[in-house]
Amino acid sequence: MQPIFPITHIITLDMNNLAIGIDIGGTNTDIGLVNPDGKVLQHKILKTWDYVDHRPYILDIAEAITALLRENGLTEVAGVGIGAPNAHFDTGCIGANTANLRMKEEIPLCEKLGAMLGLPVTLSNDADAAALGEHIYGGAKLMQHFVTITLGTGVGSGIFVDGRLIHGHSCMAGELGHAIVDPHSDRLCSCGRKGCLEMYASARGICQTYKELAAKGDLPDNFNGSELTCKDVGEMAVAGDALALKTYEVTAYWLAIGMANAASFCSPETFFLMGGPTRAGEALLQPLRRYFAENLLYIYKDRISIQLSELQANDVAVLGAAALIHLK
Ligand SMILES: [Zn+2]
Numbered sequence: 001m002q003p004i005f006p007i008t009h010i011i012t013l014d015m016n017n018l019a020i021g022i023d024i025g026g027t028n029t030d031i032g033l034v035n036p037d038g039k040v041l042q043h044k045i046l047k048t049w050d051y052v053d054h055r056p057y058i059l060d061i062a063e064a065i066t067a068l069l070r071e072n073g074l075t076e077v078a079g080v081g082i083g084a085p086n087a088h089f090d091t092g093c094i095g096a097n098t099a100n101l102r103m104k105e106e107i108p109l110c111e112k113l114g115a116m117l118g119l120p121v122t123l124s125n126d127a128d129a130a131a132l133g134e135h136i137y138g139g140a141k142l143m144q145h146f147v148t149i150t151l152g153t154g155v156g157s158g159i160f161v162d163g164r165l166i167h168g169h170s171c172m173a174g175e176l177g178h179a180i181v182d183p184h185s186d187r188l189c190s191c192g193r194k195g196c197l198e199m200y201a202s203a204r205g206i207c208q209t210y211k212e213l214a215a216k217g218d219l220p221d222n223f224n225g226s227e228l229t230c231k232d233v234g235e236m237a238v239a240g241d242a243l244a245l246k247t248y249e250v251t252a253y254w255l256a257i258g259m260a261n262a263a264s265f266c267s268p269e270t271f272f273l274m275g276g277p278t279r280a281g282e283a284l285l286q287p288l289r290r291y292f293a294e295n296l297l298y299i300y301k302d303r304i305s306i307q308l309s310e311l312q313a314n315d316v317a318v319l320g321a322a323a324l325i326h327l328k
Pocket residue numbers: 177178179189190191192193196198
């Protein structure tokens with residue numbers, strides 16, 4: 001079934017068309033050709049870190065897209081959507097001095113790439129891309145009210161209410177990762193404040209919780225704190241390791257408080273979770289649902305579900321970016 005888009009917000013496009021989705025990260029730029037069913041048919045990868053000047057970078061992106069079309073026998077696609085850090089939806093630029101990029105000037109991606117390709121190009125941040133990706137290709141088709149939460153290096157969220165993606169005054173709505181869930185915390189966030197949700201529910205936060213719990217009790221036989229990754233903790237939780245399960249219990253507790261607070265100002269139907277730490281599955285979801293129910297305002301009781309994203313895990317970022325072509 002095709003999603004229904006409010007005319008006021010979503011550009012009406014022929015959903016039979018293919019789209020280009022571009023995920024810009026500090027290391028790689030992943031350029032994918034996406035079909036209307038949410039399948040990435042082919043990827044081209046550029047090494048973002050190789051570029052210090054954005055001019056050859058934009059040229060190479062245009063060339064990669066042209067090659068994707070040529071190799072697939074296409075003459076056109078519906079548009080190009082780009083998810084990037086420090087992306088400004090309103091100007092179509094990646095801001096100057098973006099952390100993790102060597103290209104330090106402002107990058108006028110939409111204008112330059114659009115002119116080279118003769119295609120509509122839309123740029124936005126990863127959180128917007130994740131929410132629209134879920135709406136166009138994932139579990140939120142037909143949903144008018146939902147929130148996506150991406151757990152990873154940080155904690156990002158996209159808010160979709162009344163059929164609209166919420167940008168806010170400075171285009172920065174949805175910084176749920178920097179909602180303070182514990183004002184008495186001693187965990188210092190990169191934003192300079194203490195007790196942000198990100199300090200508990202990001203990959204780094206989960207590792208820290210594991211180490212703190214380990215330090216309180218008997219250390220596991222093969223404990224190596226300096227090399228521990230969140231993926232390790234997740235795998236141990238899935239395997240039934242008590243300390244890892246306790247770690248996810250703590251993670252779920254803080255995440256549930258953040259989500260219960262978010263629910264009280266945007267009344268979603270569903271929260272969709274995505275990102276590496278969600279691979280722990282029920283080790284995260286089971287305590288999360290319990291703590292969420294305990295902390296939720298009673299008027300929302302049994303009215304909000306928590307699900308994992310239905311987007312293909314490896315292609316979430318490219319699919320989200322491709323979905324941005326529906327944004328205006
Ligand atoms: Zn913060």
